[in-house]
Amino acid sequence: MVLFSYPEYENIAQQLRTIGSVQVGRFNVGRYADQELHASIEASVSGEDCVIVGTIAPPDERLLSVLLLAETLKKEGADKITVVLPYLAYSRQDKHKPGESLGTAWVGSLLKSSGIDQVLTVDVHSERDKQLFPIPLISLSTESLFADVIQRHNLQDATIVAPDNGAIGRCEAVKRAARMPSGATPYFEKKRTDQGIIHRGPVGAVGPKVVIIDDMIDTGGTLVSACEKLRAAGAQEIYILVTHGLFTGTSWVHLWSLGVKRIFCTDTVPLPEGIKAGNILVVSIAPMIRKALNDYQRDLSMSAPKK
Numbered sequence: 182m183v184l185f186s187y188p189e190y191e192n193i194a195q196q197l198r199t200i201g202s203v204q205v206g207r208f209n210v211g212r213y214a215d216q217e218l219h220a221s222i223e224a225s226v227s228g229e230d231c232v233i234v235g236t237i238a239p240p241d242e243r244l245l246s247v248l249l250l251a252e253t254l255k256k257e258g259a260d261k262i263t264v265v266l267p268y269l270a271y272s273r274q275d276k277h278k279p280g281e282s283l284g285t286a287w288v289g290s291l292l293k294s295s296g297i298d299q300v301l302t303v304d305v306h307s308e309r310d311k312q313l314f315p316i317p318l319i320s321l322s323t324e325s326l327f328a329d330v331i332q333r334h335n336l337q338d339a340t341i342v343a344p345d346n347g348a349i350g351r352c353e354a355v356k357r358a359a360r361m362p363s364g365a366t367p368y369f370e371k372k373r374t375d376q377g378i379i380h381r382g383p384v385g386a387v388g389p390k391v392v393i394i395d396d397m398i399d400t401g402g403t404l405v406s407a408c409e410k411l412r413a414a415g416a417q418e419i420y421i422l423v424t425h426g427l428f429t430g431t432s433w434v435h436l437w438s439l440g441v442k443r444i445f446c447t448d449t450v451p452l453p454e455g456i457k458a459g460n461i462l463v464v465s466i467a468p469m470i471r472k473a474l475n476d477y478q479r480d481l482s483m484s485a486p487k488k
């Protein structure tokens with residue numbers, strides 16, 4: 182297996198290099214004087230299984246860079262190409278809305294037409310994303326990782342709350358993994374309007390200590406609105422567990438004044454520059470990715486024809 186990793190994901194690449202027989206693939210994606218992108222590889226990949234670890238999240242050139250690198254590997258005779266995108270950007274564009282783009286299907290087609298055979302990600306936004314993808318989209322779940330956070334930080338006595346309908350399944354999976362009592366998960370009905378988020382709820386009883394679980398924090402609008410309602414419903418101590426910490430803009434900072442004690446997120450997205458970790462605790466998904474690729478490589482070698 183030849184590994185091509187982008188610098189943002191050095192933490193994951195370090196772990197992947199410890200998988201037996203993984204070779205490091207050196208490459209460069211740069212620009213010509215006229216600003217055209219250009220990729221070059223310094224490894225022979227003919228007949229090899231290749232793995233790219235990177236991101237297609239904005240700035241847009243990152244998407245183009247991954248596509249051009251994959252296309253180059255295919256052109257040079259790579260066998261199977263797996264792309265590890267710990268955070269799958271565009272995955273929230275997963276519903277057919279008249280006159281609007283369906284971003285998930287679009288990036289899926291681009292990845293496929295650039296020679297990519299499969300994508301490995303973490304906590305994909307929805308099951309619809311998998312259906313819209315024209316190639317296998319494998320999503321690893323953080324439920325055990327989050328269950329571990331709940332146990333280590335003594336949060337078993339908290340009420341787990343879903344900030345919208347879409348997060349109920351995630352909350353229940355974490356509750357099962359943390360061996361917390363089952364039972365209906367309090368949630369919010371959420372509607373996005375041009376004026377902002379309209380939240381109704383919480384639907385269900387919440388205690389003074391709450392853990393909100395979601396797939397991502399972007400601007401923080403969803404969580405700020407949920408925390409305001411939770412405060413009004415009597416919550417005093419709030420913890421947030423999200424897989425993808427985008428932390429766009431500054432509105433999310435308001436969470437600290439709403440009773441939020443800690444935000445736990447993973448390293449699927451490197452913390453934006455200028456954000457002080459402080460009460461944001463980052464849990465690494467690198468061991469999980471390593472295990473998935475190690476299992477994949479083992480299966481490949483078992484199915485390889487005997488020489």
Ligand code: R5P
Pocket residue numbers: 273344345347395396397398399400401402403404
């Ligand atoms: C929505 O369906 C997602 O699960 C997140 O709740 C949402 O996208 C987070 O975005 P923001 O932080 O901007 O509200």
